[in-house]
Amino acid sequence: MGYRLSKIYTKTGDKGETGLADGRRVGKDHPRVEAMGELDLLNSHLGLLLAELAEHQAKWPGLSEIIEVLAPCQHRLFDLGGELAMPAYQALDEAEVQRLEAAIDRWNEEVGALENFILPGGSRLIAQAHVCRSLARNAERRCQHLNAVEPLREVGMAYVNRLSDLLFVAARLIARRQQIDEVLWQAAAKPEA
Structure with a gap:
């Protein structure tokens, strides 16, 4: 693959606009840019989760399977x-x-x-998986907002939705494989009448 960027700063976005690959210039708050930003944020936090899983897989070998499933997701988020x-x-x-x-x-x-x-809690790994889950939901909402304005392919919408579900189950699986009890929600005490 050749060079993608020869210069990191271009100064073309200094006035609040950015260029899309199809040549359009849109505001940095355009729904398309917002959705791309949420996917990028999710991808960054997923990278953090994967790094932390890798650091702990010697202690908890069952984490390796989670890494194998989640690692391709970074590439697919980049594709999306x-x-x-x-x-x-x-x-x-x-x-x-x-x-x-x-x-x-x-x-x-x-x-x-x-x-x-x-x-979200019990261990840093569990909490980070929940951070990724909630960011996937944010990305899904931003993509849906864009979809209402400029229709997107259904497969992309389905992918982000399933990824959030996967991250929820991954958080639970991490807890199980770390042998840590899940933190159960306790409803607030009802005021006495």
Whole structure:
């Protein structure tokens, strides 16, 4: 692959606009740019989760499978960002959504049914997986906002939705494999009448 960027700063965005790959210039607050930014934020936090999982896999070997499933997601998020930057570009396919669904089903069988609401916590790894899950939901909302203005391919919308589900189950699986109790939500005491 040749050089993609020969110069990091271009000064073309100094007035609040950015260029899309199709040549359009849009405001940096345009729904397309907002969606791309949320995907980038999610991808960055997913990278942090993967780095922390790798640091701990010697202690908890069961984390290796989670890494194997989540690592390709960074590439697919980058692909989806490419689709948003270049509307004619199509990288994601239904097989990627199915890959996530298969992992969700497999992991969910191991962790069992959810009997109570859980909170993000218990360990740094669990909490980081929940950060990624919530960022995936943010990205999904931004993509849906864009979709209302400029329709997107259904596979991209489905991918972000399944990724959020996968990250939720991953957080539960990390807890199980670290042998840490999930933090269960406790409702506030009702005031006495």
